[in-house]
Amino acid sequence: MIKLGNKKRSKWIITSAWPYVNAIPHLGNLIGSTLSADVFARFLRMKGEEVVFVSGSDSHGTPVSIEAKKLKVPAEELAFKYHKIIKDLHEKWQISFDNYTITHNPIHIEFVQKMYLDIQKNGYIIEKENESLYCETDDLFLPDRFVEGTCPHCNFEDARGDQCDYCQKLLTPLELIKPKCAVCGNTPTVKKTKHWYLDLPRLQNRLRDLIEKNEIIPVNARQMCLNSIDEGLPERAITRDLEWGIPAPFKNAEGKTIYVWFEAVLGYITAVKEWAEKIINEPDKFEYFWNDSNTKTVYFIGKDNIIFHLIVFPALILAYNDNKKEGKKLVLPYNVSSTEWLMYENTKFSKSRGIGIWIDDALKLAPLDYWRFNLIYNRPEKSDASFLWSEFENNIKMLNDVIGNFIHRSLTFINKQFNSTIPKRIELDNIDKDFILKIEEISGKIGGLLENFELRKALREIVNFGREGNIFLNDKAPWHLIKKNKNAAGQVFNLCAQAVYALAILLGPFIPETSNKILNFLNVNEPIEELSWYSIKDNVLKEGHKLKIPEPLFQKLDITELISKLETVKKTEKGEKExxxxxxxxxxxxxxxxxxxxxxxxxxxxxxxxxxxxxxxxxxxxxxxxxxxxxxxxxxxxxxxxxxxxxxxxxxxxxxxxxxxxxxxxxxxxxxxxxxxxxxxxxx
Ligand SMILES: [Zn+2]
Ligand SMILES: [Zn+2]
The missing domain is CATH 2.40.50.140 (Nucleic acid-binding proteins)
Incomplete structure (x- = not known):
């Protein structure tokens, strides 16, 4: 029953950053990528747009290979075991991926190798022998995250060999001051090795042009990229001396694999390819999405990923697209929606110190939609935010008091006084007309914010709309009205029922399970996923429509109980028993x-x-x-x-x-x- 608005349908590829396969995401990871992307993808689908929403597990990361070595199992086996866990968790969080894949799959590996050979053919790959950090203790070259040290730009002491988490600058291992092997902590030596590099300096001007012309990307992201380009982009190593990964396809590169970050971003492309070929069995849909310059690609990422998505990834696409005919070129990024950090009670999430909440544990504590609501309500959109237990409690209380109560009051009244049947409309007064206008305008208002990637503000405006509903009810006081004029009271609830329907639709991208519950009370047969964003204006609940018996939607949270439950869960996971x-x-x-x-x-x-x-x-x-x-x-x-x-x-x-x-x-x-x-x- 999705009806299209007047607008032309657009094609969208929605993606969220690829989680490392070996780590369960925490709440900050989730809101920084997957959950935000899900809200946006659900919204676009409800608008009737053509959407493919993909991500996957980044399986070739160094930690997996280290852990596999310790456990004496193949890295592949470990990667797939963890991948299944993360995939299942995303399903439990109702993240509506069209394809959640893993980078260790044949379609990805073949595509990446072919793409690199094309980039080489186009002259963007440089072969160089040079010095690299080497750990004598582990008998290992130390690429990217294998080495840690002090950032030469900002003196941050925990910078990694590929990037400084503090000033976000891209680094190479040899630039680090006081480098240390990440595996054993020893100081590495320097050894000669041959590697293949992407000629970023040659692409620098085209990248600058691209960023300057893109008027949609957020100001902070643009500035970060332009600064980085102004300082001069380095040639970046594509290959590394590691056995776990995609074999480098270059001549004489035996034993070397492709740098994980350079291939993981290409997962956005291959996940759509895999979806087209294996999931929907329409192989043409791959080119239909990826090779159309009008397709809008949006990358939901944390701020540490901006450079990779707006410089490194487009550089690969530009280098690949040279000498490709129109219709065969890959589409360049349309936008990134990057978040700042989510903290936990004002400190950084830390697995090793047990600080924070991970997405598997969260669901053992409270219903899914409470988390989804709270995370988006506090999305670190323009500045860092913190998960606070007290705020969680208050937010759910507010959700219940404002939206839960409005819906419950309205539907119980219709149930008791009008035999669960939508009453008729009679003559409208100014308060009614004003409220109808609010209902009619709300989808446009919320839609506008979502199109602007202001998810947090959009959700807050939906709560405000719930407040308007309560104000309308209080102004009209139908519980008094009914004693004198039943039709006038009926009209109040006719309008309230329309507002309840509006809330079901508006909350759809954010808390879909709740939307479906509301739709069930309203006796609407389609699930939220099949309803149109524009249907609010259709006055779906006609006079005489029968409703079902409502139940309370939300319950108060007992935070003290949740915190102690979380402690028990963490202890059990660690195998600690009192x-x-x-x-x-x-x-x-x-x-x-x-x-x-x-x-x-x-x-x-x-x-x-x-x-x-x-x-x-x-x-x-x-x-x-x-x-x-x-x-x-x-x-x-x-x-x-x-x-x-x-x-x-x-x-x-x-x-x-x-x-x-x-x-x-x-x-x-x-x-x-x-x-x-x-x-x-x-x-x-
Ligand atoms: Zn730094
Ligand atoms: Zn070492």
Missing amino acids: LVSYEEFKKLDIRVALIENIEKVPKADKLYKLSIDLGNEKRTLVAGLAEYYKPDDLKGKKIIVLTNLEPRKLKGILSEGMLLAAVDGDNVSILVPDKDLPLGARIE
Whole structure:
């Protein structure tokens, strides 16, 4: 049911930076690339544009090869194992990739080798023997990240051999002051080796021209690139002395592989090729997207990747395109959407120090859409931002108070007073007309911000739109109106229902799962992915349309509980377990009990109220088993209960103990004694 607007459809290639295969991304990585790209791609699809959204795992990085060496397994095996984990995680985050691939695939390898040979044929590759850093201890040449030291430009002490993280300048290993081997920490020596270089100086003027003419790229990115060009681009080594990677295709380059960053960016091209050939079985779609100069390519990246995407990558494309006919040239970057850093509680994320939240752990703590909402709401768009637990709590509270409440109030009222049926419109007053105008204008307003890559502001404006809904409701006070004039109250909710539909559409790119829930309440059959951004103006919910019964969309977060949960998760991952003494264990009074009766707890989907018999006394327990057991499967069962746990109230019912069960994700099994034991028998 996607309807096209009046605009002509454009072709878009949306990409996000390639994560290293061996590291689970953290929240900062996600918002800096994948999640932002997903919001944009979803928005474009809803607009009816032609979109292919790709990324993949950067598999030829040095850490994988080092780890594989240590584990004595092939690097390839390790890379694919990690790739699967990251791919699955992106699916759980509902990142709507058309293809999430890995650079270690035949289509990529073949294309990269061919592209480099073409670049060489066009005269942009220089062969040079020169000096390189070499670690005697590891018997290893030390390219890019294999060497660390002090930046010669800004004196930052943790600069890497390819780039300084502090001033962002591109470096070569020999420029580093006080270089150290990244594997063993020893000071390397210098040894002669032959390498192949990209002649960036020859492309310098064309690159400058390209950047100066591109009016879309952000000002800071443009300035960073122009500064870099003004200082003079160095010839950059394409090959390195490492065995893990794509074999360099040049004559006499046996044993050398292609520099990982130079080939990983080409993954944007080959991921589309693979998608066309293997996923949709329309091989022509590759050239259709990549060889059309009107295709808009957008790269979602962190700020450390700007130079690679606006200088190195275009340089490769320019060098390749020489002597290619129109229709065979690769399209140059249209734009980058780069973010600043996301910090964690005002410090840098650090795996080794356990600071931060990783995207696998996050989903164990809170629902997906809470994370998506919070991350985009605080997207480090123009300056660094920090993930703060207190802010997370407040943002979800606001989401609930503003949007959740507006939707719930509106739909419950229609449900109760109008038998879940959209009431009719009568004569409109100025407040109504004003509100209708807001509904009609909102998709254009949010769309404009998104087209400008202002994701954060767009989401904030959607929340403001929710506020307008609440203001409208309060101004109209239909709960009073209904006593005098039911039709007038009905009209208020006719308009509110349109606003609820608008919210479902607007939130679609950001929190799609929530959008689908709202659409379900509205009894709209299409999922959000099939609805048009422009459908808000179509007045989809006509008078007489039946709605379903709404449920609350969001719940308050208990941050203290989440933080302690995260600590437990991290400890479990590290294999750390707290030891309990035998005396401590003896304090637990665990006994056999019989389930005599079982009831559902009202307004709690997951809870049962159990009446149990412990032999010499009867008690009440509240247990979260409703999703895993039917009442009849539990009634009459003998179970194991911890009886001296402090009683606590759940949904108003005092629970006097805890039933023991084995849990593995959604697989839950209550413990039962495997012989017939008297009630009250003690577990020791
Ligand atoms: Zn520096
Ligand atoms: Zn070493």
